[in-house]
Amino acid sequence: MPTIPDDRELDRLAMRVGDHLHLLHRRLATAESCTGGWIAKILTDIPGSSSWFERGFITYSNEAKQDMLGVDAALLARHGAVSEACVTAMAEGALDNSRADYTVAVSGIAGPGGATVDKPLGLVWLAWAGGGETIADQHVFSGDREAVRRQAVQEALAGLLARLPAR
Numbered sequence: 001m002p003t004i005p006d007d008r009e010l011d012r013l014a015m016r017v018g019d020h021l022h023l024l025h026r027r028l029a030t031a032e033s034c035t036g037g038w039i040a041k042i043l044t045d046i047p048g049s050s051s052w053f054e055r056g057f058i059t060y061s062n063e064a065k066q067d068m069l070g071v072d073a074a075l076l077a078r079h080g081a082v083s084e085a086c087v088t089a090m091a092e093g094a095l096d097n098s099r100a101d102y103t104v105a106v107s108g109i110a111g112p113g114g115a116t117v118d119k120p121l122g123l124v125w126l127a128w129a130g131g132g133e134t135i136a137d138q139h140v141f142s143g144d145r146e147a148v149r150r151q152a153v154q155e156a157l158a159g160l161l162a163r164l165p166a167r
Helices: 007-024 038-044 062-069 073-079 084-096 145-163
Strands: 028-032 053-058 102-108 123-130 133-140
Touching (some): 007 145, 062 073, 062 084, 084 102, 123 145
Parallel strands (some): 028 053
């Protein structure tokens, strides 16, 4: 059974991300699907986050991904919303459609429905863009909808910390 992060652990990670961005004088944008804005919410809970949090895109539908982030309809038709191609396009689209220096994007199947043979329940793709590169990573988290989403938020924040340049 996975260790599901509690609110305190997520808050600590968010504070570390915010402190790091603040010291770097860099700004962040989020592009979220299955997490429904949770990453943006936990980051903007931090007093003073307006100095480093630029904006959040909640793009739950494919149409929102296209309209707000410029994700190509053909890409969605070919690969689906829960794919490396889509989440990479989301992260790069958030960078292109904001004034942020870095972005994190997430799309996945939190359940209880939506899973297929090729895309199981708990499948989450994350991507981070900025500093001239985009990196995507796939996870299959276990647990119920809440557990999958909490783990996705944790991985998004931890991935940001790992990918931000040294202070």
